[in-house]
Amino acid sequence: MRKVAAIAADPAAPAFKRFSSPLGEHVLIVSHSRVFDLSDELARDWDADPVAASHLALVLAEQSPGEAPLSDVILPTAQSLSLNVSSACNLSCGYCYADRGGFGGAQSKRMTPEVALAAVDSLLAAADPKAPVTIGFLGGEPLLNRALVHKVVAQAESAGSALGLDVRFSMTSNGTLLTEADIAMMRDRRFALTVSVDGDGDVHDLQRPTIRGKGTFAELAKRLAPLLTDPGKAQVAARMTVRAGRIDLTRRVDAVLGIGFSEVGVSPLRVSRDGSELNDSDWPHYLAELIALSRRELAQAITGNRIRLTNFAVALKRIHAGASSPYPCGAGGGYFSVAAEGKWYACHRAIGDDAFALGDNGKLDEQRRQAFLVERHVHSQTDCRSCWARYLCSGTCHQEAPSRTGAGCDFIRDWLNFCLAAYCELSSARPDYFGIHVVH
């Protein structure tokens, strides 16, 4: 891990965000995401004198030992790699960012075992043994290159163990080709499987048909059932894509939970190949749907249950942890994605995009990597550097950032505002949800 630059924050950027919850008044200190309750009197004073409030917020924002300076650009060790093992798919979802694995002609062949193992070798050789290493499988549909997946898992595990590394695996799959052998491989190890499922059956079959136009919801449910019933060490989650015109969430999420998933993440399309991304007028409707579903999950959590909406559960966990980062993800930092022919990109969504190309199986181009991270630091983003959500949203996905709109950002801020209030409610009603034990 090496500091390579520092990018100054905007001195005029808001240092705090005031918000209310059913419990009362609160403030978020933007740097290091610290949440404080305010008495009514203190809230009145705070709101009456924003200059004094900003000074106080800057004091409360001071970096604690162990917290990384938010201006720094760090080159961390690569700990995570996704392998784009297949350039084809048995489904034909119109919105697919990967163009069914072909990436608009950038990836025409499936990955060979030689390319995959060379990438894994370079990852393992440089990885930090103090942190887990993750190897992911993507495509197209990665199970169309099943033999390679099984081979890489076996070899990476034995090479990792010889080096004293904790090697874990992940895969994003459409679930329709899963076999007993795949399930056995996943159950036996820390394997995170994300299944793309847009349920219920009606919406899923419309959005995710086979190349012959046949629906796939029933097949997916049948293939996944044994793993969902008995996941072993594997972790299985559903990821639902939400496109314009089909924004109803609760019924669809319930249908996915109904086939045995224990958690579902929803992902609105900001960029698509078929024009189905949400437009400005869709965002308020999407926000209302997401909040309605989250309120239901919050009520359940207050009575002792789990939150099954991944987006909400993760947001609450991050707020509790004081998550605060100038980057939305590890792309180009600790994470890379390898194209079928062996080129390393900062992200799996950007295969074939030269702006994201950072090296190959032989060597990472450290200068390009540094420039990539400097350019994408949240302090370098004109829209973001003065936004109160800058260290929680962190500028959104790099690949989607060029499509950022005012309405899309309003959605992000309103959603975070809701999550902050929900965090105050849940941490008060159920401190144990966050591992806090109250001694009376």
Ligand code: SF4
């Ligand atoms: S992407 Fe939008 S909401 Fe996120 S930090 Fe930037 S301006 Fe703020």
Ligand code: SF4
């Ligand atoms: S750039 Fe976007 S898609 Fe890629 S890893 Fe980051 S958040 Fe994910």
